[in-house]
Amino acid sequence: MNKKLSFSSPEPTGAIITQFLIAVQKCFEMKVDNCVYIETDGDVSIFNTSNNENNKQIEVKEYFDPLTDSHLNFWKTLNNWMNPKFNHEKYNELVILTTQEIGVKSIFNKWNDLDLDSKYAELKNIVVKSNGRFIMREKEWKNGDKKVTKPKSLKLMENILETNNEVKIKNIINKVFIIDSATKRDLLPKEIIERELKHIPENNKNQAFNSLLGFVIRKEIYNVGWEISYSDFIQECKDINQRFKEESILFPIIDSFKETNEFEIEEKKSYAFAIKIEEIKHEEEVIIEAISDYCFTIKTLMSEFNHRSSKLKSVKSYESDLLRTFKSKHRIASNNCNVNKTIRESQIFYDETISAPVQSFDIFNDTPMIYRNGVIHNLINENDNLYWKLNPKNS
Template sequence: MEKNPDKLPFDATKLFEALQYQMVVALEYCYKLEKGKRLWIEVYGDVTLEGVSQVEVKLYADTLRDGHPNIWNTLNNWLNKTFDHRAYESLVLMTNQEFSPRSTLTKWNSSTAAQKHALLAAIYDPVEKKFARSKAAEPSEGLALQRSVMDPALKDELLKVLEKAVFITGSPSLKKRIHDFKVLHLRAIRESKHQNFIDDILGFIGSNKFIESGWEISCEDFNAKVTELTKRYMTHSSIFPEVDVDALEQSIDLAEIADRPFVKKIFEIEGERRLKKAALELLIAGEVIDQLYTDSLASPFDIKRYQKNHLDRHQDGRQEAMIDCMGETCPTQLKRQSLRFFFAQHSAPVVKLNTFEDTTTEFRNGIYHMLADVKADRVEDEFYWRLWDE
């Protein structure tokens, strides 16, 4: 297969961007949810805030002309018999588009319902007259849509819709909306975790859990998720850092690390079946420490003290285990006892790092392998799994 095949005629990039734009708008409205209220996506419209707003979200590259379908389609949808506009305080068309320079609707939001109707009539009437003078047998799609909205039989309902109808034009770009979201809602979140927070909260909103149940998000569910993520990613979080274990595991090449001290010390006790896991634990510990430093959640002093405490605990435990091996000369038995010690150390209760309430076993074990991987300044401080002296 070619590395850079020609693009297919259809480019879905813009579609995905529009979907993400809608999700970010939905996220912003989730923060407006009050206790006991719900938000829907793609149920009554693009985004619906119970009892408050029904929002149509548009991401388009062109200008918002008087006859643009985004205007007339939206009004037509709000007039649909299956849509109860009385359930909302406002009906919002939100678009990144700007009104065209000669638009009739630039003063839309400051107009009364009757004035809005007159503005629409000023757009529709000339189009209808032009069609009457033409020889066309059927009206254009745009005219048919305008006729549906301006139907005299629906005027009373249309006026009720227009009273609540708000057009938000020039809505910020996706990039700007995400930037503003970070400034407004993520001040307490570690900067390096801003994208993680956004990915997780958008993943929550778009999860199958909601899609399968009608894409309904309650205030309580949303608050619980925000609380969970804030606790995990906040500046002084007590939640232990997470790492991409799968990616780290895929980066392990046992042939490349064959000469590393921690590897030789595992082979020394014939624990090679545990080697790949040991390598992964060492990588996990390194990745966590990098995160701790980056986010100022721990200092080099904190890590050195944690390592020193575990070195001391290990050395004392090793000396105790060696007592049971006194007088033993059989290499097989010594290796077997050493392997038992190895697993006992790995399965021991984890001492937490600083105030992290869930310091992981993998991190602690990775600290052991870090200690085993360095040459100690003093012989008595050298880290071994073996229960015999050379």
């Protein structure tokens, strides 16, 4: 499913996802009395509900080509802010947040540091230069008997900078701030997680973030937009913090560790734990399942726990508890075993042991059976005095 169909277009949907990710990011930046709005006046807006200080309207743009002087990204956004239905007076800052890098020769490299008159002069100059280039091309096209059409971007620039718009355009561009090279949506969650969710245990970070994203998405006022207040967001953060910090961490299952190839199976059949299952004449599939459990546990130990010193003590403690439990249950089963039914009752002991409820390991609340059973097989493999075969005490 890596090949994109010719009629498939992920960009619009991706842009919406980016918009919500930025909204989550801005929610973390809220102060008391702030609200974040989505699709109310534009992409993302930040309002102070008690006064009109530091209100921002943010247009989120995903482009992959450089932001040049005549790029439609800038001019279309400026045109939207010029729309009579948009009340720019509500905002102290109008932000273009784009994934683009600013072109090397573009005036936008110094835009945020220019004063108002300089910004206005630079925009007028862009229109003059763009019109000059068009006139030159127009002459070439006429000589070649080609139809002449003024570029859409140039028409837009000229409409925005009409003489009767001067007061309004100056009021608007005085508030315009450009943030370029913004993090793209594939890396934005990781960036937010690393900065804002440091207090959440590592294995729960993604789930905590997804919960916050879901919370923001659910805050829609139907067909009006999305509104997330400071108090609501802070309360959600507290709830998520409590849930994901106090709950046990999810066990780090790596699905590929569950896969056992033929070579591993044949090799492990000569291991002590597999031979001890053969002693009780259990089915071939039971031995293969045991090998799979054993391999999963060994790989998990090597990958996830052995390099984490804080976990080594827990691993040893878990093994010790399982060892004591196994010995105890083996003694009880042996005492109750009929010598004439040793093999059959040993098989029952095996099945009951590996299907028994799993005691949790360390802070994990979902310790998988495959890991627990693999630990038992490893203990039997390493201990010459541990067997599945029962030792009847009566005749």
